[in-house]
Amino acid sequence: MDFLKFKNKKLYINNIDLKKIVKKRQTPFYLYSLDQIRKNISLVRSSFKNFNPLICYAIKANSNLDVLKELKNNNLGADVVSIGELKLALKAGISHEKIVFSGVGKTYEEIKYAIQKRILSINAESINEIEIIDKISKNLNKKTNIGIRINPDIQAKTNKKIATGNRANKFGISISEFYKIIKNKKKFNNINIYLLSVHIGSQIKDFNVYKKVLTLISKILTKLKKLNHIIDHVDLGGGMGIPYFKNEKKFNFNKFGELVDKFYKKEKIKIIFEIGRFITGNSGVLISKVIYVKKIKDRYFIILDAGMNDMARSAIYEAFHEIIPLVKNSKKFSKKVEFVGPICESSDTFGIYNDFSLLTENDYACITNCGAYGRTLSSNYNMRPFIEEIVFDKNLYKTVRLRQKIEDLI
Numbered sequence: 001m002d003f004l005k006f007k008n009k010k011l012y013i014n015n016i017d018l019k020k021i022v023k024k025r026q027t028p029f030y031l032y033s034l035d036q037i038r039k040n041i042s043l044v045r046s047s048f049k050n051f052n053p054l055i056c057y058a059i060k061a062n063s064n065l066d067v068l069k070e071l072k073n074n075n076l077g078a079d080v081v082s083i084g085e086l087k088l089a090l091k092a093g094i095s096h097e098k099i100v101f102s103g104v105g106k107t108y109e110e111i112k113y114a115i116q117k118r119i120l121s122i123n124a125e126s127i128n129e130i131e132i133i134d135k136i137s138k139n140l141n142k143k144t145n146i147g148i149r150i151n152p153d154i155q156a157k158t159n160k161k162i163a164t165g166n167r168a169n170k171f172g173i174s175i176s177e178f179y180k181i182i183k184n185k186k187k188f189n190n191i192n193i194y195l196l197s198v199h200i201g202s203q204i205k206d207f208n209v210y211k212k213v214l215t216l217i218s219k220i221l222t223k224l225k226k227l228n229h230i231i232d233h234v235d236l237g238g239g240m241g242i243p244y245f246k247n248e249k250k251f252n253f254n255k256f257g258e259l260v261d262k263f264y265k266k267e268k269i270k271i272i273f274e275i276g277r278f279i280t281g282n283s284g285v286l287i288s289k290v291i292y293v294k295k296i297k298d299r300y301f302i303i304l305d306a307g308m309n310d311m312a313r314s315a316i317y318e319a320f321h322e323i324i325p326l327v328k329n330s331k332k333f334s335k336k337v338e339f340v341g342p343i344c345e346s347s348d349t350f351g352i353y354n355d356f357s358l359l360t361e362n363d364y365a366c367i368t369n370c371g372a373y374g375r376t377l378s379s380n381y382n383m384r385p386f387i388e389e390i391v392f393d394k395n396l397y398k399t400v401r402l403r404q405k406i407e408d409l410i
């Protein structure tokens, strides 16, 4: 998070003291840095410069319209998983030719809409879905370009709740079934299978697992040639991890780029990625106020006004998001502190710290690295409204999504 810095013990974004921003608004709120997003995109692009892939941003990571417009202005496409995300991508101005549609449970209505909008590819995840796409295409008198997402049966080293490439996971089509579909493709007159996709999971820190994926895809492409079937695009999904802990090893994008470049030179095929977290993860923070500091025997509970409904990753995945104060105090807590939210669940906790800078009621805390799977995983649990979102561009900032009104929830 290069955009956050302490100056004289106060937390700044670029030249702006965050304390000034919180004074004028209701907490909690999300804040995203467009400068950080641009920096992340340029790192990705420079690692991939030799093969210039289409980068379809995985909208599920952050679906803020202003963020998406910025991504569109940087020539990114979109990976969507619902009709809602598809409509949002189009509203952000992303061209239909740069949109891929993933997901195991696309409905009839969603498929019809995607076909009518002529998106780049509907990535089918079952034979049932392929049959439906074929049928709807026939009804619409169209030939639809589709992709098939394979399940490579490759285990990514990550939290099991976000690993998706194992055969026990619900995602994709097994390799043997994929070949059967290709052999029987004449049954489907209204589709053209022109893309192969794979996504083995999220928050992957070691790029080496992608070697296995690329070797497998090369084998599949060779076999497809024998079967006289030509694929135009390979969609390698997303999953590149970010550091959440201080001094944590970074995903080596340069080395990863070299690996994919070798594959590209061998296969001479168009490459797509569906990257989410790496592009927006470290660009967002959640700013929250301390409601109470509650003392018990062995610790202080710092009860924040942000809860697991606002940022669910800690509760769902036990994910660590470093918390920093908005103003550093030279005094420290004498005992450990646990940051928690106001939600009626013990899973509503944001982590335990030793030697944390002293905080009192009405002080503020910043929960870091919340730009991906933060707001998008949030909910109205406990009848709590969705919170405000602010976008920072250099030293200018504005509210881009208002806090929801409680009355609208009732």
Ligand SMILES: Cc1ncc(COP(=O)(O)O)c(C=O)c1O
Pocket: 058, 061, 079, 102, 103, 199, 201, 202, 203, 237, 238, 239, 240, 274, 275, 276, 277, 278, 372
């Ligand atoms: C199909 C698909 N593509 C891309 C992504 C994006 O992954 P990440 O945000 O880790 O890059 C996901 C997220 O899980 C996904 O399910």
